Amino acid sequence: MLRIAMPNKGALSESAAQMLREAGYPGRRDSKELVVHDSELDVELFFLRPRDIAVYVGQGTLDVGITGRDLLLDSCSPAAEVLALGFGASTFRYAGRPGTARSADDLAGRRVATSFPVLVENDLRKHGVEASVVRLDGAVETAVTLGVADVVADVVETGTTLRNNGLEIFGDPILKSEAVLIRPADREPSSAAQVLERRLQGVLTASRYVMMDYDIRVDLVEQACSLTPGLESPTVSPLHRKGYVAVRAMVPRKLTNTVMDGLYEVGARAILVTEIAACRL
Ligand SMILES: Nc1ncnc2c1ncn2[C@@H]1O[C@H](COP(=O)(O)OP(=O)(O)OP(=O)(O)O)[C@@H](O)[C@H]1O
Ligand SMILES: O=P(O)(O)OC[C@H]1O[C@H](OP(=O)(O)OP(=O)(O)O)[C@H](O)[C@@H]1O
Numbered sequence: 001m002l003r004i005a006m007p008n009k010g011a012l013s014e015s016a017a018q019m020l021r022e023a024g025y026p027g028r029r030d031s032k033e034l035v036v037h038d039s040e041l042d043v044e045l046f047f048l049r050p051r052d053i054a055v056y057v058g059q060g061t062l063d064v065g066i067t068g069r070d071l072l073l074d075s076c077s078p079a080a081e082v083l084a085l086g087f088g089a090s091t092f093r094y095a096g097r098p099g100t101a102r103s104a105d106d107l108a109g110r111r112v113a114t115s116f117p118v119l120v121e122n123d124l125r126k127h128g129v130e131a132s133v134v135r136l137d138g139a140v141e142t143a144v145t146l147g148v149a150d151v152v153a154d155v156v157e158t159g160t161t162l163r164n165n166g167l168e169i170f171g172d173p174i175l176k177s178e179a180v181l182i183r184p185a186d187r188e189p190s191s192a193a194q195v196l197e198r199r200l201q202g203v204l205t206a207s208r209y210v211m212m213d214y215d216i217r218v219d220l221v222e223q224a225c226s227l228t229p230g231l232e233s234p235t236v237s238p239l240h241r242k243g244y245v246a247v248r249a250m251v252p253r254k255l256t257n258t259v260m261d262g263l264y265e266v267g268a269r270a271i272l273v274t275e276i277a278a279c280r281l
C-alpha cells in the first residue's frame, strides 16, 4: 500500500490534486474528505495541513508527500526533496516599512515576525546577526502595523499582500520555493513510490515539451536536427518523395516558435506541433 500525503487546502492543494490525477491516481470528491482509499491501485491519500506533511513523511508514517520546499526546510523533519513539481512558486523574503533596513545585515537587535522561524534563524545566523524572531501563525504582515515586530519574513508570490500593508522587500531572497515531492530521508523508496515519482516526472515532461514533426531534404537533415536534438535523438523516417525525410522530436514548449522559425529558414516544411498527452522517459 502506497500512502500519499496531500495538502488539504491552501495555495498548493488544487494543483497538487490535479497533478496526481494526471498521473493516474484518484482524487477526492469534495474538499472535506480527509482520506481517499483506492484498493485497486493499492494507494491511500491523506489530506493534511501543508505544514504537517513533512512531519508525517519524515517519520515514515506516510511514504511520500507533496508540500512546499519552504515548509519542508522549516520543519527540520528528516524528509528529502525528490522532485520539484513546477507549481506553487514563491520566494521567502524580508520586508519592512520603507527605509527600515537594506539587508539582513541591518537587522541586529530588531524583531522579525514570521511563521517560518527556522528559515529565519538560519538566515540570521548566516549573516552573523542577532535579532529576535517573533513566531506567528499567519497574516504576519500585520505584525508591523500592530507594533509587534519591526520587519517580517514571509512568503511572497505577487507582492500584493506586502504592498497592501505598506511594506517593501529588502535584501536577497532567503529561499526560492515551489511544490516538491518528498519522501523519508533515511530509507530507500518502495517500488510503488518509485512508480509515483516516474509518473509525476512524466506529467512534468509532457507539460514542458511539445512534439514537433517536419519534412526536410536529406542533405539538410543534420542542420535541422541540430535545432531539434530531442531528448535522446530525433526519429528520422523516409518519405515517399525521393530525397526527403520526416523528422520527429520533442522540443521544449517555450522554444516552440523559435525552433519553428529556425527550421523554416533551414528549409523544413510541413512543420507540425502537437501536445504530448503523457510520457514516461
Ligand atoms: N501566494 C501564495 N501564498 C501562500 N503560499 C504560497 C503562495 N504561493 C505558493 N505558496 C506556497 O504554499 C505553501 C503554504 O501553503 P498555505 O498558505 O496553503 O499553507 P499554510 O500557510 O500552512 O496554511 P494557512 O495559510 O491555511 O495557514 C508554502 O509552501 C508556500 O511557499
Ligand atoms: O505575494 P502575494 O501574492 O500577496 O502572496 C503572499 C501572501 O500569501 C500568503 O498568505 P496566506 O494566504 O497563505 O495566509 P497566511 O499568511 O495566513 O498563511 C503569504 O503568507 C503572504 O501573506
Ligand SMILES: [Mg+2]
Pocket: 010, 138
Ligand atoms: Mg499561508
